[in-house]
């Protein structure tokens with residue numbers, strides 16, 4: 059996905075058309091070209107011609123239903139989200155591709171406001187990612203909405219935690235993209251720790267702080283913790299559960315889910331430290347400490 063070169067090939071009218079899709083994607087999987095035309099202030103014929111060009115570039119998928127409709131591809135949505143970040147002056151220059159995970163693509167970038175930073179483009183449940191899709195219950199919502207939601211959930215979690223728990227500073231959120239602080243560190247699984255007991259203590263204390271702010275990570279593992287000489291950071295929050303103030307003591311379904319996820323998170327970490335460093339801790343004691 060070469061976003062920078064795709065970006066340079068866009069025109070003002072193409073951006074307007076993508077903007078029209080974005081504005082109505084909450085109500086339609088395939089947004090009627092007529093609605094796009096209205097918002098873009100162009101004729102429907104012109105809009106359809108642009109949509110066909112965008113489809114050739116694999117930025118949208120068009121479908122002839124009872125009407126002519128369009129939806130974003132992952133690349134199209136990412137490009138559009140990048141445009142919004144640029145327009146709001148959050149991003150000045152896109153840098154190198156840093157990594158491609160199952161559910162995201164992460165780029166280095168430069169921001170005049172924030173300096174060096176990263177952009178994480180979310181992709182949840184796009185059709186080509188079958189395995190990811192099977193794992194979750196998507197109901198009837200379509201991919202674009204789910205993906206934007208996942209970005210929003212991660213942004214909300216980072217906003218709530220930053221300053222209390224060691225997470226990258228969130229700068230901005232647009233569409234499926236989150237702009238955040240660049241952390242100069244490596245994933246836990248790639249590092250041989252000299253003080254694993256201390257690091258495990260820190261992790262448990264941070265998970266406790268997270269929990270006290272109503273956040274359960276939900277995918278905690280040696281892959282989603284970054285470490286360096288300077289400290290440790292938690293990343294990758296789209297699947298987290300956010301409990302509201304006062305929640306966490308009752309019996310709601312969300313709280314049950316949070317409890318279950320917390321146990322799994324802690325289990326993952328304890329298993330990793332046992333396997334990699336031979337450190338053993340009793341999970342129930344640790345959970346009790348976290349919830350205290």
Ligand SMILES: Nc1ncnc2c1ncn2[C@@H]1O[C@H](COP(=O)(O)OP(=O)(O)OP(=O)(O)O)[C@@H](O)[C@H]1O
Nearest residue numbers: 157159160161162164176226238239240241293294
């Ligand atoms: N703020 C950051 N600073 C530096 N590197 C980062 C940052 N955020 C993400 N990364 C890098 O990008 C990778 C993918 O990010 P992240 O884990 O958030 O997404 P993911 O696609 O959900 O991952 P996975 O496929 O493992 O679930 C990370 O493993 C890390 O190497």
Ligand SMILES: [Mg+2]
Nearest residue numbers: 159281282294
């Ligand atoms: Mg990850």
Ligand SMILES: [Mg+2]
Nearest residue numbers: 159161277294
């Ligand atoms: Mg992930």
